[in-house]
Amino acid sequence: MKTASKQxxxxxxxxxxLVVIALYYAAVFRPLxxxxxxxxxxxxxxxxxxxxxxxxxxxxxxxxxxxxEKVNAALRxxxxxxxxxxxxxxxxxxxxxxxxxxxxxxxxxxxxxxxRLSRGDRLINLAGERxxxxxxxxxxxxxxxxxxxxxxxxxxxxxxxxxxxxxxAVLSGVQAIEGVRMPPPVNHxxxxxxPNRLMELPLRVxxxxxxxxxSRWLGLVLLDPAGREGFKLAKVEGLPGACLRHxxxxxxSTEQPGLVRVTAEFSGFLNLRKPASxxxxxxxx
Amino acid sequence: xxxxxxxxxxxxxxxxxGSRCLKALLVSNLxxxxxxxxxxxxxLDESSQPGSAGWPRVLKELQEELGSHPLAISVPQQATDSxxxxxxxxxxxxxxxxxxxxxxxxxxxxxxxIIYDYGQLEPFGxxxxxxxxxxxRESEVLAxxxxxxxxxxxxxxxxxxxxxxxxxxxxxxxxxxxxLLIDLGSSGxxxxxxxxxxxxxxxxxxxxxxxxxxxxxxxxxGPVMEAEFAKNTENLLTGExxxxxxxxxxxxxxGELVRILEDWxxxxxxLNLSASHFEVILCGGESEMPGLIEYLRANSVLAFHRWAExxxxxxxxxxxxxxxxxxxxxxxxxxxxPSASLVPEELRIARKEHGTVxxxxxxxxxxxxxxxxxxxxxxxxxxxFIREAxxxxxxxxxxxxxxxxxxxxxxxxxxxxxAIRPVLARQAQTIAAIETLxxxxxxxxxxxxxxxxxxxxDSYYTERVLPPPTNAPAFTNLAAAARLTNAFVAEFSTALDxxxxxxxxxxxxxxxxxxxxxxxxxxxxxxxRRRLVKDAVLVPEGHYALSFTLNENNFLKPFLPVxxxxxxxxxxxxxxxxxxxxxxxxxxxxxxx
Numbered sequence: 001m002k003t004a005s006k007q008x009x010x011x012x013x014x015x016x017x018l019v020v021i022a023l024y025y026a027a028v029f030r031p032l033x034x035x036x037x038x039x040x041x042x043x044x045x046x047x048x049x050x051x052x053x054x055x056x057x058x059x060x061x062x063x064x065x066x067x068x069e070k071v072n073a074a075l076r077x078x079x080x081x082x083x084x085x086x087x088x089x090x091x092x093x094x095x096x097x098x099x100x101x102x103x104x105x106x107x108x109x110x111x112x113x114x115x116r117l118s119r120g121d122r123l124i125n126l127a128g129e130r131x132x133x134x135x136x137x138x139x140x141x142x143x144x145x146x147x148x149x150x151x152x153x154x155x156x157x158x159x160x161x162x163x164x165x166x167x168x169a170v171l172s173g174v175q176a177i178e179g180v181r182m183p184p185p186v187n188h189x190x191x192x193x194x195p196n197r198l199m200e201l202p203l204r205v206x207x208x209x210x211x212x213x214x215s216r217w218l219g220l221v222l223l224d225p226a227g228r229e230g231f232k233l234a235k236v237e238g239l240p241g242a243c244l245r246h247x248x249x250x251x252x253s254t255e256q257p258g259l260v261r262v263t264a265e266f267s268g269f270l271n272l273r274k275p276a277s278x279x280x281x282x283x284x285x
Numbered sequence: 286x287x288x289x290x291x292x293x294x295x296x297x298x299x300x301x302x303g304s305r306c307l308k309a310l311l312v313s314n315l316x317x318x319x320x321x322x323x324x325x326x327x328x329l330d331e332s333s334q335p336g337s338a339g340w341p342r343v344l345k346e347l348q349e350e351l352g353s354h355p356l357a358i359s360v361p362q363q364a365t366d367s368x369x370x371x372x373x374x375x376x377x378x379x380x381x382x383x384x385x386x387x388x389x390x391x392x393x394x395x396x397x398x399i400i401y402d403y404g405q406l407e408p409f410g411x412x413x414x415x416x417x418x419x420x421x422r423e424s425e426v427l428a429x430x431x432x433x434x435x436x437x438x439x440x441x442x443x444x445x446x447x448x449x450x451x452x453x454x455x456x457x458x459x460x461x462x463x464x465l466l467i468d469l470g471s472s473g474x475x476x477x478x479x480x481x482x483x484x485x486x487x488x489x490x491x492x493x494x495x496x497x498x499x500x501x502x503x504x505x506x507g508p509v510m511e512a513e514f515a516k517n518t519e520n521l522l523t524g525e526x527x528x529x530x531x532x533x534x535x536x537x538x539x540g541e542l543v544r545i546l547e548d549w550x551x552x553x554x555x556l557n558l559s560a561s562h563f564e565v566i567l568c569g570g571e572s573e574m575p576g577l578i579e580y581l582r583a584n585s586v587l588a589f590h591r592w593a594e595x596x597x598x599x600x601x602x603x604x605x606x607x608x609x610x611x612x613x614x615x616x617x618x619x620x621x622x623p624s625a626s627l628v629p630e631e632l633r634i635a636r637k638e639h640g641t642v643x644x645x646x647x648x649x650x651x652x653x654x655x656x657x658x659x660x661x662x663x664x665x666x667x668x669x670f671i672r673e674a675x676x677x678x679x680x681x682x683x684x685x686x687x688x689x690x691x692x693x694x695x696x697x698x699x700x701x702x703x704a705i706r707p708v709l710a711r712q713a714q715t716i717a718a719i720e721t722l723x724x725x726x727x728x729x730x731x732x733x734x735x736x737x738x739x740x741x742x743d744s745y746y747t748e749r750v751l752p753p754p755t756n757a758p759a760f761t762n763l764a765a766a767a768r769l770t771n772a773f774v775a776e777f778s779t780a781l782d783x784x785x786x787x788x789x790x791x792x793x794x795x796x797x798x799x800x801x802x803x804x805x806x807x808x809x810x811x812x813x814r815r816r817l818v819k820d821a822v823l824v825p826e827g828h829y830a831l832s833f834t835l836n837e838n839n840f841l842k843p844f845l846p847v848x849x850x851x852x853x854x855x856x857x858x859x860x861x862x863x864x865x866x867x868x869x870x871x872x873x874x875x876x877x878x
Binding site: 010014018021028029035047052065076082085093198244247248254 | 656
């Protein structure tokens with residue numbers, strides 16, 4: 001009868017269906033289950049990382065993706081602004097090209113001493129021309145090499161700064177330059193692995209002059225070229241940018257009521273490549 | 286038999302094999318509703334009778350027309366016997382044995398050669414516990430079954446034609462009426478008496494359409510085919526030229542019917558019925574003979590009707606031709622009435638087993654379907670979870686990466702800022718000093734007043750003091766806490782009296798206070814002052830000092846607090862080393878602390 005063959009067909013189809021389901025289970029469902037299980041670990045890991053990131057960083061704690069993107073964008077803007085400021089500062093405080101070249105070379109004492117003498121002579125001559133009294137201590141105060149100096153190349157920068165500031169004083173018409181001193185440079189290394197170091201070069205100068213002359217002097221030293229031009233101040237070749245760190249201005253005497261004695265401490269800056277072997281400087285500003 | 290053991294195909298062939306034609310219905314039963322999907326009449330001649338050489342061709346034609354389906358077939362009434370057995374007070378548990386014993390007695394055959402079936406009837410007449418018992422020789426039923434063996438289909442129901450007629454009538458007329466059902470075939474007539482809606486008597490006698498044809502042939506002395514044709518096309522009973530001999534034969538046939546009915550009525554006087562109480566339903570292939578029904582109506586006490594239609598279905602004409610086949614379908618689906626199935630025992634057992642297997646298979650398929658559904662749902666769920674997890678991991682990693690990037694940017698900014706911060710701090714000091722100095726220089730003073738000193742606080746307190754004049758108190762070194770910080774000092778000398786001098790000072794202080802550069806502008810107390818200006822440039826008793834405390838220089842503070850900076854650096858370094866090789870550039874420079 002046909003029933004038998006139908007029975008066989010039905011049983012066979014049931015068996016085939018069972019096999020198909022078993023194959024499906026083995027080939028699709030189990031791998032899916034394993035994949036699902038495998039997803040749990042990275043999921044938990046990422047969650048833990050997020051938690052850690054949020055715990056250690058108040059800036060991103062509880063923030064959404066959108067807020068983070070805003071913070072991120074703001075940081076990028078700040079970085080751009082910082083880079084622009086860095087460029088401005090670099091151009092403002094850059095030493096004249098000769099000095100910049102010497103700063104990158106191995107220090108040659110002979111070259112330095114020649115330059116020191118040359119600048120000292122030029123300053124004395126200029127003061128003589130402008131009838132500005134310069135005490136011997138001033139010319140003797142030009143930076144001098146000593147064996148203890150760990151960074152003699154900085155002398156070039158110090159010399160340029162002192163020379164420029166003193167010439168500016170002479171050109172401003174002060175009555176006398178009575179003292180000059182260069183405290184030790186301050187190392188503002190920006191970071192442990194930064195390739196550069198920012199050196200602050202303090203310069204302490206004591207001058208006597210009228211308020212007008214002293215104003216011109218401060219303007220010459222502290223303003224940028226555009227500012228000097230705006231105030232119609234004299235041009236001082238090779239004068240690097242400087243900041244005023246300390247000032248003490250006193251009326252000098254009753255005989256000459258217009259005279260003021262000013263003790264000012266300026267700061268020049270040099271951005272130098274840091275030698276690889278240099279130890280980390282922890283000095284604070 | 287159990288109707289639930291029917292195969293799930295749900296379509297069946299009900300086949301009524303007559304002597305001149307085979308009538309077949311393709312039926313189905315969907316949720317108790319019987320439906321006819323097709324019908325077919327196949328003529329049978331001498332060479333195509335069951336068991337003859339032409340029979341397979343008939344079956345093939347049937348299969349081609351209506352398809353292959355399980356079967357319900359009829360066996361000739363004369364091969365079976367059905368009767369009422371009254372078993373008053375019989376124990377329900379021994380009914381089967383009693384009936385079996387009675388059947389053996391009645392048939393004179395052994396138990397093993399008989400097929401029988403029975404069903405209980407409603408009490409009627411003198412019967413208080415009647416049973417309708419049908420039995421037949423097993424060999425005759427098997428012979429009928431074997432005629433369909435070549436179809437290779439299951440035979441699910443075997444019934445006598447009379448029982449099938451009763452079943453069809455019950456389906457057509459659910460009300461408990463009385464009827465005489467007559468199937469006029471070619472070789473004989475089958476009769477069933479229906480009392481109060483249930484079949485109570487069946488019989489047959491060998492007068493049928495063939496005898497009518499023979500009579501016509503004898504009268505006309507023509508060939509059989511011609512006589513047959515004349516019987517089916519000419520009205521030889523009530524027409525213009527009636528055939529008296531045929532009328533006599535029909536009268537004899539009618540008389541036999543009346544005798545059967547009256548005999549049965551006489552056996553059941555309690556019913557108090559007469560022949561006129563019976564509706565006479567005429568069906569079968571020969572019932573369509575022209576003039577027959579009209580002749581019978583005109584000459585009989587009985588109320589003859591044709592089988593009008595099969596109930597609840599599209600009209601099939603002539604409906605009476607399919608009455609037996611329809612009854613077989615009703616028997617198959619067991620739609621009321623006592624069971625009268627003549628399915629051989631081994632077929633019953635096989636069918637029962639088959640039903641069990643099918644139930645089992647249905648259960649298996651159900652389990653498989655549920656499993657497949659569960660797997661499908663599980664697969665979808667896992668796909669969904671994996672996709673969701675991947676999305677969330679992706680988002681989380683994006684957030685994490687952005688957070689790390691933010692950290693790196695912060696460190697980068699801190700480092701870059703540290704590189705310029707000392708310059709910015711000095712510039713801020715410079716601007717504050719120049720601006721303060723400028724304001725002092727430009728401040729209008731009375732003609733007898735002048736500034737004698739201007740200094741930043743550090744210079745003011747670190748500069749060597751002048752020796753005190755004779756008889757004057759010496760300036761002592763101030764404690765660090767008493768010193769001003771982040772401030773400027775200006776000393777002022779005037780020839781004005783104290784009151785006016787103070788007015789000048791107040792005006793100066795009020796003016797300087799308006800500048801956002803200063804946090805506080807005030808006079809300097811005597812103990813905070815230092816002797817740095819020569820007496821010669823001062824007016825005695827007219828010497829004052831002012832302090833200009835600046836707002837905090839923001840450039841003196843680093844961008845990141847030291848602790849936060851250390852944590853960020855350590856965290857980024859750790860992540861860079863352990864997990865985020867693919868995060869891009871290395872950790873930014875760490876500012877020196």
